[in-house]
Amino acid sequence: MRSILIVPIRPVDHAELTALVTPLSNAFEIPVSIEESNYLDPAFAFDSYRNQFNSTSLITALLDRYPAQSGKIIGITAVDLFVPVLTYVFGEAQLDGQAAVLSTFRLREDLYGLEPNPKLEHIRLLKEAVHELGHTYGLIHCHDPECVMHSSTSAEEVDVKGKNFCGGCEKFLRGL
Ligand SMILES: [Zn+2]
Numbered sequence: 001m002r003s004i005l006i007v008p009i010r011p012v013d014h015a016e017l018t019a020l021v022t023p024l025s026n027a028f029e030i031p032v033s034i035e036e037s038n039y040l041d042p043a044f045a046f047d048s049y050r051n052q053f054n055s056t057s058l059i060t061a062l063l064d065r066y067p068a069q070s071g072k073i074i075g076i077t078a079v080d081l082f083v084p085v086l087t088y089v090f091g092e093a094q095l096d097g098q099a100a101v102l103s104t105f106r107l108r109e110d111l112y113g114l115e116p117n118p119k120l121e122h123i124r125l126l127k128e129a130v131h132e133l134g135h136t137y138g139l140i141h142c143h144d145p146e147c148v149m150h151s152s153t154s155a156e157e158v159d160v161k162g163k164n165f166c167g168g169c170e171k172f173l174r175g176l
C-alpha cells in the first residue's frame, strides 16, 4: 500500500510530528503514520569537525532499517544537517526514491535571535516535509515562486513560497 512513514530521529519534538500527519496525508492523499516504537539515534552520522550531522548517512540508515517499507520514509530531527558540499541543508531526499530526512533546526525563529513562533515554525516544517517528499515522488525544483517545490535556502525563502503544489507539479504527482 502506498503510505508515508515519519521516523523520529533524536532529538525531536513529537508534538511537531503529530501535527504533520493530517496535512501530509491531505497533500499526498495517502495514509501517514509515525514510527512510535523505535526512534533513530543519529550519533553515527555526527561530524565532530563540522558539529553537524550528515544527512546522506541518515538516509542510508533509514533505508537499512526499513527495507520492507513499501511507501515513503521521512526521518525528522531537530539536529543540524549537512551534505559535504554545502554549509547546511534543511533536508535531503532521494529523487524518485524512497527516503528523505528533514531538520527543524534552521526553521526555528530563535536560531535567528527572534521570539519562538510555533505556528510559523509548523508551517515551515510542513512546507519542507511536503517539498522533500515531493522529491521522493520524482518532482524536481519548480520555477513557480509560489510552489512548494520551489527551492528555499533560507527560512525567509520558505516563508515566501506556498505550502501547495503548483498546477504542473500537482498534475505530475496525480499522474503517478
Ligand atoms: Zn529541494
Ligand SMILES: [Zn+2]
Residues within 6 Å of the ligand: 142, 143, 144, 147, 148, 149, 150, 165, 166, 167, 168, 169, 170
Ligand atoms: Zn511546481
